[in-house]
Amino acid sequence: MSILELDSMLVEAFGTIGYTEIFYKLPHMEGACTKVEKDGDVLTMCSKVDCRRLVYVYAVTVHIEQTQTYCPSQLDFNYEYFDNMSAAEREEIEQLLLLEGMAEEFNKDDDKGVDENENPVVEPQVVSDGEHGSFHDDSSNIDSTDDELCAAREKRKNVKQSSKDDANKEDHFSDELVSDISDNDYNSEDERMAANSTDEEAVSCKVFNERTDMEDPKFEIGMLFSSANSFRAAVQKFAILNRKAVVQCRNFGKRIKYVCKGGQCKWSIYASLMQDSKTYQVRTYIKTHTCPPSFKQKYMTSKWIAEHYENEIRMNPTWPLGAFHKKIVNDWGCEVSLYAVGRAKRKALQVIKGHHVKQYGQLWDYVYAVKKAMPDSTIELVLDEPDGGPEDGPSARRFKRIYVCLGPLRRGFTSGCRPIIGLDGCHLKGPFGGQLLTAVGCDSNDGMYPIAWAVVEAENSETWNWFLNLLAYDVNIINSGAWTFISDRQKGLINALTTVVPNAEHRFCVMHLYRNMYKDHKGVGSRTLLWLAAISTTEFMFNKHMSELKKVVDLLVNCL
Structure with a gap:
C-alpha cells in the first residue's frame, strides 16, 4: 500500500476533505501518534498491525496560504464580508474556492477535448510543506482529490463514446429494416x-x-x-x-x-x-388456446407421414394399406384420407429402395478399394447383360452376383487351419432379395474361420458350381480326397460337390438334419439319441446308438 492509496481510501470513506496530514496509532502503542509522510511509513504501519487487524488513522486538515500564483480577484465572492472574517476562516474559504476553480478547469478540458499529439500542460499543484503551503510543478504529489477529478473525466469520455457507438449501430440496423420491411x-x-x-x-x-x-x-x-x-x-x-x-x-x-x-x-x-x-x-x-380441437390437419401430408413411418415400412414393406391407415388415425387422432396414406407408403418405399440402388451402384468403388488395400484378394463381379445386348450401353446392365475372398483370410486358412470347410446359404431380406453363400473353416481353437462369401440370385446347381470353382482355386484344392465338406441336404449343393470335388468327403450337418425332421419327429429322446450317434468315435458305439434310435422312430433311421 502507498500513501496515495491511503488518501484514496479516506476520500472514499469521508468524501472530499481537502489537503490533510495523516497520523496513525495502533491499539497496543503508547504515546503520541506517528505521522505518515511517505510510502515507507505506510508499509511500516501495515507491518505493525497485529492479528486483530485494527489501526486508528487520523486525518488533519492542512490550511494553505495564498501565494503569488493564486489570484483571489478571479473568484466570485463578497470581498466586504471576506475582510470582516478571521484569518483562519479566510484561509479555509480560499482553499475551498481554489479547489472549485481547479474542478472548473477540468470541466473545460472535457468540453474542448484533449489532443493526444500536443504536450499536456502541467497545472501547478498544492502540496503540504510543513506549516505553510507552496505551489510547485511536481506531478508526483497530486492530491487524491485530483485523482477523483481525472477519473470522473475519463468516465464521462467513455460514456459519450459508448452512446455515440450505440446510436450509430441503431441507425445502421434501422436502415436495413426500412429497405425490406414496411410499417404496414x-x-x-x-x-x-x-x-x-x-x-x-x-x-x-x-x-x-x-x-x-x-x-x-x-x-x-x-x-x-x-x-x-x-x-x-x-x-x-x-x-x-x-x-x-x-x-x-x-x-x-x-x-x-x-x-x-x-x-x-x-x-x-x-x-x-x-x-x-x-x-x-x-x-x-x-400460448393460450380458446378454440376446440380440430380433427383435420393440413400439415399431415403424405410427405410428413412417409418421413415419420419410414422405419416401420422398412421393417414391413408389405404392410396392408388399410392397416397402415388405421395405425395413423389411432396414433394422431386426425382424419387422413386413404389416398394420402397410399402416396406416403409409395414415397417411403421409394426412399428405402433408393438407398439400396445407390449402394449397388458403389460396388465398383468397393472392388477398387479392396484391390488397392489387399492386392492378393479375389473379387468376381458378374453383371446381367440387357436383352438388347451390349449395344444398349453400360447403364442398362444390372447386378447379378459377386464373389469375395480376402487375401489375408485365404493365407490364414491355408497356413494354419485343418482341411475342413462348411458350406451354407441363406436368404437376403431386402427389396431385391437374393441368396448369401458362405464358406467357413475350423481353426485350431475349434472356432469358425471365414474364408469366402458370395451374393447370388438363387441357390441352385449353377450358382453353387460357380462358387465352389472359385473357392477351390483360392484354397488350392488339388487332391480333393484330403478335404472334407460339411453342408445341409440341399440338392443343388450336393450335385455341385460331386462335380467340383468328386473325391472329397461329404458329411451332413446334424443340426440341419434335425431341423428338417423336427416337424414330424419332435421330442427330447430322439434329439438326444441323434447327437449321441453323431459324436460316436467308433463303429460299435455308432451302431449301438443307432439301434436305440431305431426303436424310437424307424423313419428317422432310414433318413440317416
Whole structure:
C-alpha cells in the first residue's frame, strides 16, 4: 500500500476533505501518534498491525496560504464580508474556492477535448510543506482529490463514446429494416419493437434441440431455432399433436408468424431472424388456446407421414394399406384420407429402395478399394447383360452376383487351419432379395474361420458350381480326397460337390438334419439319441446308438 492509496481510501470513506496530514496509532502503542509522510511509513504501519487487524488513522486538515500564483480577484465572492472574517476562516474559504476553480478547469478540458499529439500542460499543484503551503510543478504529489477529478473525466469520455457507438449501430440496423420491411406489415407494437431489436444471441436463451424437443415441442419467448425450417417443423408438429387449426401468415422473409384460425382464439407465435446470424428467435408468444380441437390437419401430408413411418415400412414393406391407415388415425387422432396414406407408403418405399440402388451402384468403388488395400484378394463381379445386348450401353446392365475372398483370410486358412470347410446359404431380406453363400473353416481353437462369401440370385446347381470353382482355386484344392465338406441336404449343393470335388468327403450337418425332421419327429429322446450317434468315435458305439434310435422312430433311421 502507498500513501496515495491511503488518501484514496479516506476520500472514499469521508468524501472530499481537502489537503490533510495523516497520523496513525495502533491499539497496543503508547504515546503520541506517528505521522505518515511517505510510502515507507505506510508499509511500516501495515507491518505493525497485529492479528486483530485494527489501526486508528487520523486525518488533519492542512490550511494553505495564498501565494503569488493564486489570484483571489478571479473568484466570485463578497470581498466586504471576506475582510470582516478571521484569518483562519479566510484561509479555509480560499482553499475551498481554489479547489472549485481547479474542478472548473477540468470541466473545460472535457468540453474542448484533449489532443493526444500536443504536450499536456502541467497545472501547478498544492502540496503540504510543513506549516505553510507552496505551489510547485511536481506531478508526483497530486492530491487524491485530483485523482477523483481525472477519473470522473475519463468516465464521462467513455460514456459519450459508448452512446455515440450505440446510436450509430441503431441507425445502421434501422436502415436495413426500412429497405425490406414496411410499417404496414406489423400487426402489433410488440412485433415492431422485436423486429428492430439488436440483441445478440444470449447464452441464457433456451436453444431448441431438433433431436429431443421435436417429439413434443414447447415454446417460450426468447427460444432460439437454428433455421426457419426448424421453426416451421416445430410449429407444425405442435399443431398436429394438439389438433389445433394453426396457419402461417404471409411470409416476409426474415419474419415468420403463425396464428390460430379457430374462432376467436388469440394464440399466436412470432419469430424473426437475428441480426448478422441465421438463427431465428421467438419474439412474441401467446400460448393460450380458446378454440376446440380440430380433427383435420393440413400439415399431415403424405410427405410428413412417409418421413415419420419410414422405419416401420422398412421393417414391413408389405404392410396392408388399410392397416397402415388405421395405425395413423389411432396414433394422431386426425382424419387422413386413404389416398394420402397410399402416396406416403409409395414415397417411403421409394426412399428405402433408393438407398439400396445407390449402394449397388458403389460396388465398383468397393472392388477398387479392396484391390488397392489387399492386392492378393479375389473379387468376381458378374453383371446381367440387357436383352438388347451390349449395344444398349453400360447403364442398362444390372447386378447379378459377386464373389469375395480376402487375401489375408485365404493365407490364414491355408497356413494354419485343418482341411475342413462348411458350406451354407441363406436368404437376403431386402427389396431385391437374393441368396448369401458362405464358406467357413475350423481353426485350431475349434472356432469358425471365414474364408469366402458370395451374393447370388438363387441357390441352385449353377450358382453353387460357380462358387465352389472359385473357392477351390483360392484354397488350392488339388487332391480333393484330403478335404472334407460339411453342408445341409440341399440338392443343388450336393450335385455341385460331386462335380467340383468328386473325391472329397461329404458329411451332413446334424443340426440341419434335425431341423428338417423336427416337424414330424419332435421330442427330447430322439434329439438326444441323434447327437449321441453323431459324436460316436467308433463303429460299435455308432451302431449301438443307432439301434436305440431305431426303436424310437424307424423313419428317422432310414433318413440317416
